[in-house]
Amino acid sequence: MLRKVRQWGPPLLLISPSLVLIGVFVYGLIAVNAWTSMTDSHTAAQSTGQAPTRMVGLANYAELLDSDAFRHSLKNLVLYTVVFLAGAMFFGFLWAWLLDRPLRFEGVFRAVYLFPMSVSFVASGVVWRWLLNSNQGENASGLNRLFQMVGLDFLQNNWWNDIDVGIAAIAVPAIWQLAGYVMALFLAGFRGIPAELREAARIDGASEWKLYRHVVFPQLSPVALAAVIIIGHMSLKVFDLIMSISKPANYQTKVPAIDIFLLKSQYDYANAAAVAAILLIFVAVLIVPYLVQVARGAKR
Amino acid sequence: MTTTSAAPLAADLPTPRRQKGARGPGNERFSVSRTVRYALLLFFLVVILIPVYVLLVTSFKGPGDAAATRAWNLPISWTLENWREAWRTLSPALWRTVQMVVPAAVISSFLGSMNGFVLSRWRFRGANIVFTLILFGMFIPYQAVIIPLNQLVLGIGLPSGIPTLIVLHVIYGIPITTLIFRNYYESVPAELIEAARVDGAGMLRTYRSVVLPLSIPSFVVVLIWQFTSAWNDFLFAVFFSSSQNGPVTLALNNLANGSILQNYGASMAGAVLASVPTLLVYILLGRYFIGGLMSGSVKG
Secondary structure: OHHHHHHHHHHHHHHHHHHHHHHHHHHHHHHHHHHHHOEOOOOHHHHOOOOOOOEOOOHHHHHHHHOHHHHHHHHHHHHHHHHHHHHHHHHHHHHHHHHHOOOOOHHHHHHHHHHHHHOOHHHHHHHHHHHOOOOOHHHOOHHHHHHHHOOOHHHOOOHHHOOOOOHHHHHHHHHHHHHHHHHHHHHHHHHHOOHHHHHHHHHOOOOHHHHHHHHHHHHHHHHHHHHHHHHHHHHHOOOHHHHHHOOOOOHHHOOHHHHHHHHHHOOOHHHHHHHHHHHHHHHHHHHHHHHHHHHHHHHO | OOOHHHOHHHHOOOOOOOOOOOOOOOHHHHHHHHHHHHHHHHHHHHHHHHHHHHHHHHHOOOHHHHOHHHOOOOOOOOOOHHHHHHHHHHHHHHHHHHHHHHHHHHHHHHHHHHHHHHHHHOOOOOHHHHHHHHHHHHHOOOHHHHHHHHHHHHHHOOOOOHHHHHHHHHHHHHHHHHHHHHHHHHOOOHHHHHHHHHOOOOHHHHHHHHHHHHOHHHHHHHHHHHHHHHHHOOHHHHHHOOOOOOOHHHHHHHHHHOOOOOOHHHHHHHHHHHHHHHHHHHHHOHHHHHHHHHHHHOOO
16 A cells, blocks of 8 residues: 555656646636537626526537528638648748758758747737738738739739638738748658668669659658648637737638637627637547547557 | 657757769759759748848838838838837836746746656556647647636636736646657656666656756757747737736737727837747747757657
C-alpha cells in the first residue's frame, strides 16, 4: 500500500493540477456548452438566470441549419478554407522547393517569408484593411490603385465587399501570414529526405519528374498532411482577421466564429452555443483522426 | 511527421546538403534555372514586403497626405504625429500586455514541464490516451467553450481584464507546453534519470535536480511560444476584457476600427508598436521561434 502511494503519489502530484484544469476548462465546458445549446436561452434575462429556461432538444440546431443567414456563414467558411488552404499549401511548397537547393542569402529569404507569422492578425489586419479597399477608378487606393499603376486595371475588384465571394479576399492576408509556416514545414521535410535516396534514383536514370513523383512526394506526404491539418483547423477558427479587416456585422464576411460573437452580444446564448458546437464538430472531424493516428504511431 | 524535428532542440532547420555533381556537364542549364530561381524568390520577397512598405509610409504621412491618388507615394512631408498619437493611445495597453504575458508564459511553462516529465517517464496504462486528451485541448476552437467559460469566469468572480486573461492563457497553454516538453524529455537519455533513481532520488527530487536544469533550452522555446501567442491573442481579449483594461490587440483594434473617420496614419503606427515585441523576439531568437512552430505541428 505505502509502496503504491510512493510510486503513484509524486507523478500524480505533478500532473493532477493540469489534468483537473483541462478536464474542467476543456471537457467540462464542452459538455456545458452542449447543454446550453439545447435550451431556449435566447434572452438576457435567461442568460443571467432571472428567467427560466427549458430544454428544447435539437430545435436550435434545426433552426440554424434551416436559416439562410447561417447557411451563408457555413458557405463562407468553406470557401475561405478552400482558398486559404490551397494558397498556403501552394506558396509554402513553392518557396520551400525554391529554397531547398543551396543558395546564397537563403537565410534572408527564409526569414522574410516567415516573418508575417510573428505578427498578430489584428496588427496585419490594419494594413490589409487598407490594401483591400474596394474603391476603384479615381478613388482607388490600396491594391486596386497598385493594379492601375502597373497597368493591370482589370484586376481591380471589390475584395471583401463582394456578397458572394468576398470572404475569399480575407484569405489573402491569411495566406500572406501562414504560407511561410507551411514553407518551414516543407523545408524540414525536404531536408529529412536522405541524399542517398535521391542519388540512387538519379543513378537508376530517373528523370527529375520521376524523382519527385516516386521519391520526394511520398517522403513529403506526412509533412503535407500535418500542414493541411494545422492550416485547416486554423481556417475553421477564423475570427481575428475578419474582426479587424471587415466588421462583425458585415453579412458578406460572416462565418460561424463571428456569429458566436454576435449572438453572445445579443444574449442569445442558446444559439451561440449551438453554433459553437457545430464549429467544434467541424474541427473534431479534422483533428481527432489525426490525433488518434499520431497516438498509435507513438506506441510503436 | 517523420522527422526528429519534434524535439525542439533539433528543430532548427538543418543547413542544406551540398549536392555533389551539381556542377559539371549541364552547367549552362543549371545557371539559367538558378537565375530563374533568384528572380522568383526576389519577386515573392517584394510581394511579402508590400504591406510593410504601406504600413511604414502611411505612418509617417500627415493628415492631408492620405489621398487615394497618392496612396503609394512617399510622404510629402514626414511627420511623427501619428506615432505620438498611437503611443498616447496604446502605451497603457502595451504595459498591461506585458503584465499579462510574462506570468502567463512562466506559469504555463512550469505546468507543461511537469506534465511533460511525467508523461514521458511514467508509463502507466493509458498514458497515451491521457496525452491525446490533453493535446485535443490545443486544437479546439475556443469559441466552442466561450459561452460557458464566460459564465464560469463571472461565477468564480475573477476580476475582468488582465487577471482573467492570465488564467485563461495559462490553462489553454497547457496542451502545447506539455507537448513540447514531453517531446524534449523523450530525447533525454534514460540513464540520466535512472542514475538519479539509483542514487535514491524520488521522482520529485529527480525532476528538480536533474530534469529541470536540463530543460533550459525547452523553456526558451516554450516561453517564446507562449509569449507570442498570448501577445497576439484577440479572441480572449475581446470576450474577457474591455479597452480600459485589456491588452494591446484590443486597444489597437479599437484605434483602427473605432471612429467613423479613419485615422490610417495613427492606426498603422499603432500596428507597428503592437508588433514590435513579437518581431524583436522573432529577429533575436528566431531559431527558437522556429523550434516552437515546428513542435506546434509535430506530434509524437
